[in-house]
Amino acid sequence: MYARGGVFTITSRILVVDLLAGLLDPTKITGLVVLHAERVTAVSLEAFIIRIYRQKNKTGFLKAFSESPETFSAGFSTLTMIMRNLFLKKISLWPRYHVRVAQSLEARKAEVVELEISMTPAMQSIQNAALQCIEISISELRKVNLGFDIEDWSVDSALHRSFDILIRRQLEPVWHRVSSRTRQIASDLTTLRAILLNLLSLDAISFHQYLETVLASHAPTNSLSTLGHSPWLYLDAADTLFSLARRRVYTSSLPKSLDPTSLIEVGLVLEELPKWDVLLNILDEISQNRQGGSNKENNGPILIMCHDRQACAQIAEYLQFASSVSPGDGGQEQIKYSSKFMRQKFAAFHAWKAAFSRARSSKAVQDHQAASSKPTLPLRKVHPNKRRRLRGGAQFATANRYQGQLHDASKLEHVGNDTHNDSETPFEEGIFEVPGHSTTEFEMHDPHDSLIVHPYSASDDSILEEIQPRDVIMYSPNASFIRHIEVYRSSHSNNNDMRVYFMYYGGSVEEQTYLSTVRKEKDAFTNLIRQKSSMAVNLTGDSLPEEDSQDKFLRTLNTRIAGGGRLVAIAEPPRVVVDVREFRSSLPSLLHGKNITIVPCSLTVGDYILSPNICVERKSIKDLISSFKDGRLYSQAEAMLAGYQEPVLLVEFDQDKSFSLEPFTDLNATAAAAQSDVQAKLVLLTLHFPKLRIIWSSSPYQTAEIFEELKKNEREPDPLKAVSIGLADGEDEYSIYAPAPMEILKSIPGITEDNYKQIMLEVDTIIELGNMSENALSAMIGPEAARRVYKFFDASIYTS
Numbered sequence: 001m002y003a004r005g006g007v008f009t010i011t012s013r014i015l016v017v018d019l020l021a022g023l024l025d026p027t028k029i030t031g032l033v034v035l036h037a038e039r040v041t042a043v044s045l046e047a048f049i050i051r052i053y054r055q056k057n058k059t060g061f062l063k064a065f066s067e068s069p070e071t072f073s074a075g076f077s078t079l080t081m082i083m084r085n086l087f088l089k090k091i092s093l094w095p096r097y098h099v100r101v102a103q104s105l106e107a108r109k110a111e112v113v114e115l116e117i118s119m120t121p122a123m124q125s126i127q128n129a130a131l132q133c134i135e136i137s138i139s140e141l142r143k144v145n146l147g148f149d150i151e152d153w154s155v156d157s158a159l160h161r162s163f164d165i166l167i168r169r170q171l172e173p174v175w176h177r178v179s180s181r182t183r184q185i186a187s188d189l190t191t192l193r194a195i196l197l198n199l200l201s202l203d204a205i206s207f208h209q210y211l212e213t214v215l216a217s218h219a220p221t222n223s224l225s226t227l228g229h230s231p232w233l234y235l236d237a238a239d240t241l242f243s244l245a246r247r248r249v250y251t252s253s254l255p256k257s258l259d260p261t262s263l264i265e266v267g268l269v270l271e272e273l274p275k276w277d278v279l280l281n282i283l284d285e286i287s288q289n290r291q292g293g294s295n296k297e298n299n300g301p302i303l304i305m306c307h308d309r310q311a312c313a314q315i316a317e318y319l320q321f322a323s324s325v326s327p328g329d330g331g332q333e334q335i336k337y338s339s340k341f342m343r344q345k346f347a348a349f350h351a352w353k354a355a356f357s358r359a360r361s362s363k364a365v366q367d368h369q370a371a372s373s374k375p376t377l378p379l380r381k382v383h384p385n386k387r388r389r390l391r392g393g394a395q396f397a398t399a400n401r402y403q404g405q406l407h408d409a410s411k412l413e414h415v416g417n418d419t420h421n422d423s424e425t426p427f428e429e430g431i432f433e434v435p436g437h438s439t440t441e442f443e444m445h446d447p448h449d450s451l452i453v454h455p456y457s458a459s460d461d462s463i464l465e466e467i468q469p470r471d472v473i474m475y476s477p478n479a480s481f482i483r484h485i486e487v488y489r490s491s492h493s494n495n496n497d498m499r500v501y502f503m504y505y506g507g508s509v510e511e512q513t514y515l516s517t518v519r520k521e522k523d524a525f526t527n528l529i530r531q532k533s534s535m536a537v538n539l540t541g542d543s544l545p546e547e548d549s550q551d552k553f554l555r556t557l558n559t560r561i562a563g564g565g566r567l568v569a570i571a572e573p574p575r576v577v578v579d580v581r582e583f584r585s586s587l588p589s590l591l592h593g594k595n596i597t598i599v600p601c602s603l604t605v606g607d608y609i610l611s612p613n614i615c616v617e618r619k620s621i622k623d624l625i626s627s628f629k630d631g632r633l634y635s636q637a638e639a640m641l642a643g644y645q646e647p648v649l650l651v652e653f654d655q656d657k658s659f660s661l662e663p664f665t666d667l668n669a670t671a672a673a674a675q676s677d678v679q680a681k682l683v684l685l686t687l688h689f690p691k692l693r694i695i696w697s698s699s700p701y702q703t704a705e706i707f708e709e710l711k712k713n714e715r716e717p718d719p720l721k722a723v724s725i726g727l728a729d730g731e732d733e734y735s736i737y738a739p740a741p742m743e744i745l746k747s748i749p750g751i752t753e754d755n756y757k758q759i760m761l762e763v764d765t766i767i768e769l770g771n772m773s774e775n776a777l778s779a780m781i782g783p784e785a786a787r788r789v790y791k792f793f794d795a796s797i798y799t800s
Contacts (some may be wrong), residue, residue: 043586604726750788
């Protein structure tokens with residue numbers, strides 16, 4: 001395939017394996033083009049590939065592209081380190097405000113309609129309450145962790161998606177030493193940021209339902225335990241958040257009489273999102289413009305972009321209800337169907353609420369029975385209207401007030417008696433049919449009249465090229481998508497009437513996030529321009545450091561002198577046989593950086609073969625836990641003991657995380673049990689396999705040092721023998737090939753265990769095999785087998 005030449009788009013893992021296996025000669029590569037250059041780190045596969053390429057090819061070109069300037073400006077000398085990993089010396093910056101870029105993009109601009117929408121008072125109050133919870137949580141982190149870089153720990157930074165990742169990344173090296181309260185606060189920041197996003201994208205019912213699940217997962221199971229408590233739940237702002245979210249759906253009042261059997265009076269509110277009406281008005285405007293236009297052939301699809309799939313599903317569901325209104329209907333009819341849409345969602349919420357309350361009550365009883373020191377005592381059910389007032393603080397009262405809201409869900413069963421209830425809406429469990437939706441009839445659909453709802457993703461540019469919309473509605477702002485629209489519009493001169501509707505809530509977090517993203521992009525380019533003017537030039541010429549002459553002499557001498565022998569020079573360099581699945585990790589790249597030859601193979605036993613006697617099975621912590629659960633580790637250890645004299649289990653930790661098992665346990669009551677369970681299984685493993693050695697490594701860097709020490713005074717492994725160990729009867733070293741194409745080849749009529757090896761040696765692909773003549777097949781595998789293979793590929797798949 002590579003010998004024919006051309007342009008190849010290939011993944012990093014496949015390319016690095018082909019380079020190391022000799023299937024692709026680096027000297028014959030004209031050049032490399034690397035996308036997403038911001039991801040190239042010292043241990044990434046891309047850096048590994050470039051190092052191999054530059055080691056043997058000094059003249060081929062290398063180009064790297066990136067659309068994320070913020071990554072290069074973050075941290076200390078990030079731009080310099082990435083350029084060193086790419087073996088590049090020149091950098092070219094093209095910001096949006098560059099003269100040539102601005103001239104190119106502004107030559108053909110899309111018409112942009114900016115729509116600022118006001119939030120409802122309840123939404124504004126909920127947003128302020130959530131921001132107050134975030135501010136208090138960040139202040140708690142700043143008080144406890146004064147040794148970290150807390151310059152970016154602010155409410156403005158908390159609105160961005162990477163903020164919680166930044167906090168966790170700084171805490172992970174000392175995660176086992178921080179308090180459980182700090183861990184919980186760090187986890188709560190992710191939840192609070194999700195609450196802010198869902199407030200603006202979900203309807204009032206879905207948002208209230210989401211908060212119910214958040215409360216159930218973060219509230220304590222009993223009032224005596226402090227494990228897993230979320231401190232923000234005890235804030236007054238949290239009380240405001242939950243109560244206002246409930247009032248957007250319904251209001252409740254206590255019965256006037258003191259009769260315990262009296263029902264709580266519930267009134268439906270069912271607040272709609274303000275963006276819904278604006279969205280329908282936009283669609284009506286687009287429809288009127290297209291009907292009045294003279295050139296209807298240029299009408300393309302309508303594209304609605306949202307920030308996630310959940311919002312897309314909700315908008316699609318709402319538009320299906322809105323489409324049931326005929327063009328002649330007035331505003332009252334529109335209000336009727338919008339109200340019906342919300343009432344149907346409330347009916348589904350009512351059914352979910354009842355089932356959720358039963359499940360939560362059952363779980364609460366089970367937790368109480370498990371934690372009770374006197375399980376023989378009967379559990380008494382306390383009437384919800386006769387709960388005793390707690391003394392000693394308002395925190396427990398707040399928590400119990402939230403729990404009471406969940407357990408009182410059965411009171412909603414009589415909400416159908418509300419005076420605002422529509423008789424057409426059934427408040428019962430079941431599947432609700434969407435009006436106008438039918439799957440019994442099919443017809444050809446004009447793509448120019450289609451309306452597509454799609455979430456933002458990394459492939460937004462390909463979405464625009466594929467759909468080629470004429471009207472784009474940005475339901476939520478996204479700075480990256482705006483850049484894609486500018487490039488798409490400037491490269492398509494036929495779309496002269498492209499219009500973009502830009503919707504956002506004024507004074508909301510989505511507006512602040514968008515403005516902050518644009519500001520960070522501009523500041524990042526300004527910082528990069530300043531770094532470029534004062535950046536030191538990287539003069540490194542070789543891709544690998546020159547090996548020390550003394551180390552090279554010691555490596556090439558065999559000091560294992562027995563029986564009065566003499567020193568013998570070893571010509572071959574150190575070699576490690578690596579399983580092809582291990583190239584997802586950074587360890588092969590680090591071993592190659594230590595002048596160790598990497599031989600990729602499909603190993604049946606082990607991950608790394610250091611010598612004819614040493615076999616290593618590498619496990620990360622999560623992989624170790626999953627291997628214990630499914631029993632895979634025991635069979636792997638048994639196979640290593642059968643094929644090698646010194647089997648080794650390598651437990652490797654992440655470099656950026658603490659060297660402890662504790663960070664990989666959850667913040668729940670079973671955390672200690674889960675950690676002790678892993679330790680107990682490790683003890684059982686060593687008792688069952690006494691010859692198995694366990695090595696603990698704090699990072700891939702330390703693992704490379706350990707491998708280098710283990711290979712001293714050891715013979716080099718044989719790749720063919722390493723592949724053959726563990727194979728079943730009838731299998732041999734041909735298992736180095738990928739198993740999936742081999743199974744496809746064996747399934748072809750005429751291909752047997754006796755002739756498939758010859759085909760794999762002489763034929764590159766199955767397509768080439770199918771295009772071969774019968775005479776060529778006969779010369780390779782015999783006339784009878786050739787006839788069956790040729791008949792199989794020549795058969796027609798169509799039937800009359």
